[in-house]
Amino acid sequence: MTDPEVLRSYGYSENSYHGSAPHAVVVKPESTEDVVKIIGVARKYRFPVTPYSGATSLEGHFAGYSTGSICLDMSGMDKILKINVEDADLVCQSGARWEDINETLKEQGIPLFFPLDPGPGAVRSIALWQIFLTDPSAHPQTIGGMVGTGCSGTNAVRYGTARSEWFLNLTVVLPNGKVIKTKRRARKSSTGFDTTKLFIGAEGTLGIVTEATLRLAPVIPSKVAMAQFPDVNHAVSAVQEVLTSPYGSHIQCVELLDDHMMAAINAGGMVSEPLPLKDSLFFKIQGAQDTVERAAETIKNIVARHGSSQFRFAATDEDAEDLWQNRKYALMSTLSASPGARCWTTDVWYVVHASACSITHLVICSVPVSKLPQLVYETKQDMAECGLKSTIVGHVGDGNFHAFMLFRNDEEFEVVKGAVHRLVHRALALDGTCTGEHGVGLGKKEYLIEELGQGTIELMLAVKKAVDPDNIMNPGKLYPDLPGARNP
Ligand SMILES: Cc1cc2nc3c(=O)[nH]c(=O)nc-3n(C[C@H](O)[C@H](O)[C@H](O)COP(=O)(O)OP(=O)(O)OC[C@H]3O[C@@H](n4cnc5c(N)ncnc54)[C@H](O)[C@@H]3O)c2cc1C
Known part of the structure; x- marks a missing residue:
């Protein structure tokens, strides 16, 4: 495909904020043999190739290359x-x-x-x-x-x-x-x-x-429980104790939604009954019914020790499914409350553009679980001091959380950018990572040397050079520009 509109759409993502060069051509292989042929042509002409599949990655991963690129659409x-x-x-x-x-x-x-x-x-x-x-x-x-x-x-x-x-x-x-x-x-x-x-x-x-x-x-049957806390710090500190309890191995998921996110979900209008407007944990507990009930009782006691005021255990499959839906679609139900909204991502942020011109950055950082309360607490404080409106949702069971920051104009955007950089550096200082799950793409290259060290980057570059000496595979992504080194 070479239609300019198609090329533009394949190089562009509403979720990305990193520039979006169009590809030169889009090719849809049907077999491994087709891919071999395409790579043969790319190798012959030293033409960059960008693999493209679901196109949901958030860091400019499948943007076109500046000198033109083959977009290899694997989705077929x-x-x-x-x-x-x-x-x-x-x-x-x-x-x-x-x-x-x-x-x-x-x-x-x-x-x-x-x-x-x-x-x-x-x-x-x-x-x-x-x-x-x-x-x-x-x-x-x-x-x-x-x-x-x-x-x-x-x-x-x-x-x-x-x-x-x-x-x-x-x-x-x-x-x-x-x-x-x-x-x-x-x-x-x-x-x-x-x-x-x-x-x-x-x-x-x-x-x-x-x-x-x-x-x-x-497949192991699971049920869902939800607990409310006086603040995020109490909620996050309860997670560690739940995970190291005798029922810790029955915990499939632990998700944090802060009070602002709970409000956003209520406003999204997708919930059957309004959720309590408090910092909350959602647990998915696996096992036979009696095990799950005993685990729920243990969790209830633990969260109470961490200041939980409310605890709800969804004992039937239907109730559990209903409760979990709230977490599953947190982001999008928030967006659906803003008609005409659209999304894109910056380097470390997921960005929401609402009709009222308010925009949200999603920052994803990850630290060792024991450091998470400190990271979440300091980040919430920082955002409040900057006067930023924000919501938090996170896979707190493995030390990973997402912060959404709202802004309405260029001035506020600069404030958000500062807060985001501080958050990434705060995570790195706590032995964490700039990307818990979304990857590096174009957006997070700048943090990689600080996080991994020059020696590790040199090893990554050596592997890249050995496997792809002509640098035809998705050039410009992942590898940072190392001072004094000739990058592939
Ligand atoms: C609303 C939303 C929520 C998300 N939540 C999460 C989350 O909770 N956890 C998470 O990890 N991610 C999340 N993501 C990010 C994203 O969905 C994941 O990174 C996902 O794994 C990307 O899959 P994809 O098929 O869309 O890949 P693409 O975006 O098409 O490609 C991703 C990368 O893989 C390369 N690639 C694609 N296909 C191939 C192939 N066949 N061979 C070699 N390389 C290939 C591409 O070149 C690119 O670098 C979220 C995204 C959105 C929009």
Whole structure:
């Protein structure tokens, strides 16, 4: 495809704020062999190639390259190739969508699921969110994109991230045109270092994933509980005690929504009954009914010790589903309260542009869990001192939270920018990271040397250079510009 409108739309994202050069051409392969042919042409003419799948990444990951680039749209390669129920694994093409995979398993009565869940219902624009509301099958996040960004989500407390062993094997087309499989289908293997991991979080800069073998987990019934606290600090400190309690291993998710976010959800009009306007934790608890009930009782006692004034346990499946929906669609239900709103992201922020010209930055930082109360507390204080309106939502069970900051004009935007930089540096000072789950793309390159150190960056660059000496794979993304070094 070379239509200028198509090229523009493939290089652009409402979620990104990092500039958006159009691609020179969009190509939609149907097989690994097609990808090999495309890479052959790119290699011959040293033409940049940007893999593109669900296009929901937030840091300018799939923007076009300034001198022109081939956008490789992998979303058509979306087939499930084989389900091995007895081995609890599944082979699919990389364009397969994780929510579709789980839906297929459910429809076929297979009690297994793929547990990585990067933002259920994540869409790349408000227009698509409106479609998603009526057609949940419109969710676009794909296995290839999830490998690319090293994603995770609310389930990370129990199941870890993309860097855990959920990807058993990847089929990859390398920049030299060779097709490799990183492993076989065995659950474990000691054959040297882990080449599967080389591609997790590589953001399409080392090769193109065309197929994947996914490890599946048994579906375990779960229930939901919600607790309210006097402040975020009390809420976050309760999480640690819950996770280290004897029932900690039954906690699938722990999510924090601050009082402002609860208000935004109420205003979004998507809740059946108004939520209490207090800093709140949402727990998903796994296990048989009696275990879950005992776990809920333990959580109730722990949160009470941390000042919780209200505790609600949703004991039926319907009630649990209802309660969890509030967390699941927190961001988008907030947006739906602002007709005409649109979204984009900056380097460390997710940005919401509301009709009244108020804008929200989403900052995503992650620290060791024990440091989270300090990070959240200081960040809330900082935002209040700057006079910023903000909401907080986070996967606090694994030390990760998102802050949304509102602004209305250029002046306030500068205030937000300052607050965001302070937040990132605060997270780094607490031994944390500038990106808990969304990846680096164009936006977070500037923080990487400070976070990882020059030696680690040099190692990353050495790998990149060895695998892709002509720098044709998604150039400009991920690797920071190292002083004194010639970057690929
Ligand atoms: C509302 C919203 C909520 C979100 N919540 C979360 C969250 O909770 N957790 C989280 O982790 N993320 C979240 N995200 C970010 C995003 O959805 C994830 O990063 C997701 O994994 C991206 O998948 P995708 O298919 O859209 O990838 P894309 O955006 O298409 O691509 C992502 C990266 O992978 C590369 N890539 C794509 N396909 C391939 C391939 N086949 N081979 C090699 N490289 C490839 C691309 O070049 C790019 O660098 C959210 C996004 C939105 C819009």
